[in-house]
Amino acid sequence: MTATIKDVAKKANVSIATVSLSLKDDPRIAKITKEKVVKIAKQMNYFPSNLGRALQSSRSRLVGYILSDVSTSFYNQIVQGIGEFATDKGYGLLIGITDGSEEHEIKLLRLFREKSIDGIIVSNWHRKSESNLLQFNMNNVPVVVCSAKSFHQSIPDVVIDNNKGGRLAMEHLAGLGHKRIAYCFSDESIERYKGCVEFAKQKKIQPPALCHTEADLRRLLKSPKRPTAVVAFSDFVAIQVKHTAEKIGLRIPHDLSITGFDDIWIASLPEFDLTTIEQPQREIGKLSMELLWLRMKGENVKSQLVQPRLVVRKSTSLIKKQRN
Amino acid sequence: MTATIKDVAKKANVSIATVSLSLKDDPRIAKITKEKVVKIAKQMNYFPSNLGRALQSSRSRLVGYILSDVSTSFYNQIVQGIGEFATDKGYGLLIGITDGSEEHEIKLLRLFREKSIDGIIVSNWHRKSESNLLQFNMNNVPVVVCSAKSFHQSIPDVVIDNNKGGRLAMEHLAGLGHKRIAYCFSDESIERYKGCVEFAKQKKIQPPALCHTEADLRRLLKSPKRPTAVVAFSDFVAIQVKHTAEKIGLRIPHDLSITGFDDIWIASLPEFDLTTIEQPQREIGKLSMELLWLRMKGENVKSQLVQPRLVVRKSTSLIKKQRN
DNA sequence: ACAGCCTATTAAAACGTTTTAATTATAATT
């Protein structure tokens, strides 16, 4: 089917070694020979097979990306960022969607191993996989954590400055005059919440009330001294909060201001028009792949903190004087 | 680092051939030997490297998926479906996001070739790539088109029954008493529109008015005999239509019923609550991969039509008598 | 004219498998 190095060698009437060296412009080969070989190779539409190359160099030029679910709007952009950089550097991107299933995750990691993958980026993983990932990482298959906090100091991560993000949201709300603020929900990144608390402490205002569940929030919103604003953990959560508030009869932003986090595409739809903290998802993906690439080249890298940005829309407004 | 077949052979004190045959349970090897080898292999945590295997069989056990953009909610589920099936069969899924760029697409196809990919699934592609894809397809690297109409009879596709989907939407609206219906927008799948027209013809009602642009729609909605319902090409378009209508002062569904297509996740949010034609995206992905897999095994397959399903929500309602 | 040096090229080994054909060991038949 496709031409191999042997075919080229035969046609050019040289050895396969000469072909190999010519194509990588090795100074040992005479210029005239190189030109001949290159011309014939092009003419035969020859490209070195990664299989042979991989076998001999034990580098497959394949990287893997593990995540639990592409369908959350958030990770798509990340995949895009990773993919672009990878292709550019000649790496194939193997995608591994675990769907949250541990069994699936194990299967995927085994597959990656069998394929002699050169590096791995992870966004979601199970506790039990950590030793497995660590093993990859120590055996010259670098691992980078993307958009999450790394679980081991030998594995760098690329993550938004969550603390700063929390502060930005608080700063914005405080600037609009809000004094009683709630935070929904705490489970995941505690950093964002910490950012809020730190800002509050610094500005000597009341720290946000922490809601763990929707029931918590509902109760709080019905109380006499209910919050006038909510910092939501994500845009997703922000939408939930909006629904909860509306069910109680509160209107956004008239009765309640809400900030989200991520700036997924629907945040800008007029139905939501959500003030939010933007994460440059594509950038995060690209940066992760860049770190991985550097590590695969043997360089040392440090974890990266990506800067968040406040996007002001219509889900937040000045607090009404009479209620303050 | 990781054990190779040689290591196992040495430890088991047999030849590498014996190891290879034992692990695939070849009847020629004595049972007792097999057991010994299998035990030692497991104990050494040995898995055959795909690289060696691929080189010798010239099958990489890699498949590629080409699409322009993962971030449209729609394709995520497809990727998930493809990925699941692929992993299950021991195939690695290389993802190729073209971002609509032709140059990128070419780069990706070359990468796929270099990686000796075994099969390709395509959702979006440029005209110019067709000859390229066809070449893969003829050279024992089968191609399957996913969620789009194939461009060549030698390449099967998996696609929703668009005609039927159109009919379903029309049937639903007609059932609610709507007589004047618009279709937005026509550019892509003409099949859906055809389905609408066919249904109208059959039931002897007025065929839907075709809007090509938002301006068309706006004009139509402002006309005295304006449509009372719109069949939108996709959920995405349905949302656009909703916005356009609301800007004019029409309320959904009170003044205008809208049906979408796809049932992406936001369709079920209370802000939209969109009556739509569901595409089983995951199923479509899975089916595409299954076809590809069969073709890679040398079997002949036929294109598949997937059945759409009407999901009734609140964006459609009975036409008001006074206006009919 | 010959040792010694470049320069250009190539043979050969290696990477990790699978598979075919050959070899060895064992059992069965005369």
Added chain:
DNA sequence: AATTATAATTAAAACGTTTTAATAGGCTGT
């Protein structure tokens, strides 16, 4: 006991590369 048939194992080749070390062919300088 010698031959044949059968069962079990293995040597070797092949897949497509890269790389190292070796070879051949000219030159140079004596």
